Amino acid sequence: MIAIRSLYFFSIVSVFLLSILGTGAYFYVQHRQRQKYPYGKWENLLKRLGSLDHDHIALIARDLVFEPDRQDPDDVALDSDQLWQFLGGMQGLAVLERNCTVLVDLVFYVQQWYPEALLIAEELRLNAREVQWHIDRLRGAAKTGKLKTATPDYLQQAVAIYYRMSCEVLSLYEQTNLPGLADLQKAL
Amino acid sequence: MHLSGTFLLFWAAGLTVHVVLFSVLLVRHRATMFPVFTTLIAMNIVNAIALYEIASHGSKHTYFIAYFAFAILDLGLQLSVTYELAADIFCPTGTWAPDVRNGFLILVIASLAVAISLACLPAPLESTLLGRLLDRGNFFSSALQCELFVGMIAFSASASLPWKTHVARIAQGLGFYSLIGIMTEAGHNVLPFNTTLYDTLTYLRMTTYLVCSGYWIVMLWMNAPAPQELPEETRKQLFTLQRRVEYDLRKLRSLKR
Numbered sequence: 196m197i198a199i200r201s202l203y204f205f206s207i208v209s210v211f212l213l214s215i216l217g218t219g220a221y222f223y224v225q226h227r228q229r230q231k232y233p234y235g236k237w238e239n240l241l242k243r244l245g246s247l248d249h250d251h252i253a254l255i256a257r258d259l260v261f262e263p264d265r266q267d268p269d270d271v272a273l274d275s276d277q278l279w280q281f282l283g284g285m286q287g288l289a290v291l292e293r294n295c296t297v298l299v300d301l302v303f304y305v306q307q308w309y310p311e312a313l314l315i316a317e318e319l320r321l322n323a324r325e326v327q328w329h330i331d332r333l334r335g336a337a338k339t340g341k342l343k344t345a346t347p348d349y350l351q352q353a354v355a356i357y358y359r360m361s362c363e364v365l366s367l368y369e370q371t372n373l374p375g376l377a378d379l380q381k382a383l
Numbered sequence: 384m385h386l387s388g389t390f391l392l393f394w395a396a397g398l399t400v401h402v403v404l405f406s407v408l409l410v411r412h413r414a415t416m417f418p419v420f421t422t423l424i425a426m427n428i429v430n431a432i433a434l435y436e437i438a439s440h441g442s443k444h445t446y447f448i449a450y451f452a453f454a455i456l457d458l459g460l461q462l463s464v465t466y467e468l469a470a471d472i473f474c475p476t477g478t479w480a481p482d483v484r485n486g487f488l489i490l491v492i493a494s495l496a497v498a499i500s501l502a503c504l505p506a507p508l509e510s511t512l513l514g515r516l517l518d519r520g521n522f523f524s525s526a527l528q529c530e531l532f533v534g535m536i537a538f539s540a541s542a543s544l545p546w547k548t549h550v551a552r553i554a555q556g557l558g559f560y561s562l563i564g565i566m567t568e569a570g571h572n573v574l575p576f577n578t579t580l581y582d583t584l585t586y587l588r589m590t591t592y593l594v595c596s597g598y599w600i601v602m603l604w605m606n607a608p609a610p611q612e613l614p615e616e617t618r619k620q621l622f623t624l625q626r627r628v629e630y631d632l633r634k635l636r637s638l639k640r
Contacts, residue, residue, distance in 0.1 A: 198573075203504070204505045204573065208501065208566075211526070211565075215529055216562075218533050218537060222536050226546065
């Protein structure tokens with residue numbers, strides 16, 4: 196007869212084996228997926244794009260780009276509260292951070308037909324790092340209670356770079372005449 | 384000491400397979416790429432011959448002492464092989480990939496803790512200290528190897544590393560052997576010595592090892608697929624980009640001053 200302790204031992208070993216096999220299988224499937232779709236799956240890429248109000252993003256970016264003395268008809272001077280409201284608060288900032296990575300991946304995806312898109316992907320990667328730098332400063336300021344003063348310096352910069360990145364991606368898809376352009380315009 | 388016909392058959396098959404594998408490692412110049420793995424195989428040849436001699440002419444006690452000494456050496460070498468494979472994958476230029484180094488260290492510590500805990504669980508059946516140590520040591524070794532190899536698979540998949548290189552083939556063989564080893568050693572830890580089921584588990588482990596050795600012979604004899612190269616145009620573009628980044632960086636540094 197099997198002793199109780201041996202029974203426990205076998206149960207724990209079974210759990211251990213199952214978790215080992217499960218982990219191995221998970222990573223194996225991931226590896227196979229990567230082999231099958233080395234540039235990622237279009238549907239998954241689009242799914243990863245978080246929702247941000249594109250009009251508000253454009254408004255924040257243009258507020259930084261156009262100086263008040265240029266008397267642009269759409270020109271508005273936004274204060275800190277308005278900027279955060281338009282972006283959707285810290286949650287919106289997190290979405291913007293994640294979307295930057297997806298934008299780089301979207302250009303990487305184009306490389307399967309146009310290898311020369313690599314240069315744009317690298318440029319966007321640098322832009323994404325710049326956005327990350329601004330976001331880190333904002334998070335640091337939030338921790339020390341100086342978010343309001345840091346907002347005009349860092350938030351508008353981050354949003355403006357993100358806006359330029361999204362325009363570049365859209366223009367690349369337009370130029371290369373890719374079938375996913377309509378979906379992308381909707382998602383962005 | 385009396386040796387059964389089945390045991391002698393496994394002994395002869397094991398020795399033959401090890402000699403062939405060792406020759407493949409030398410002839411195909413893999414020994415310079417995997418010196419620790421080659422040492423492990425050479426040690427297994429010495430192990431097989433020495434244990435046979437002791438079993439034929441020595442006492443049972445001497446046999447167990449020798450078996451225990453070789454088992455410790457085997458465990459040490461297997462762990463060194465794991466390190467050799469990990470270093471080959473994640474530290475090919477002499478510097479550990481920064482995003483893997485800490486993860487690998489955590490993996491080693493966590494694997495050690497889990498393997499020790501698992502090895503302490505079963506109630507000891509062997510009356511001698513040496514026998515108990517052997518049973519637990521074998522189980523500990525299998526659990527640890529298995530965890531380390533699954534961890535390495537996870538890191539390799541995350542970093543999109545190729546799975547058809549010689550390193551990957553050795554790791555796959557060792558990982559599979561360890562997986563079967565956990566099951567057989569779990570049985571050895573709860574079953575009484577010299578029973579039919581106990582012996583069957585031993586033969587299952589030996590058969591698995593023979594299969595893995597056969598896999599290594601074939602895979603190490605064949606050449607690994609050539610790594611993919613960047614197209615010339617892309618390489619030039621990357622070179623230009625690198626130069627531009629260097630220039631920008633220099634400009635930024637001068638601004639900082």
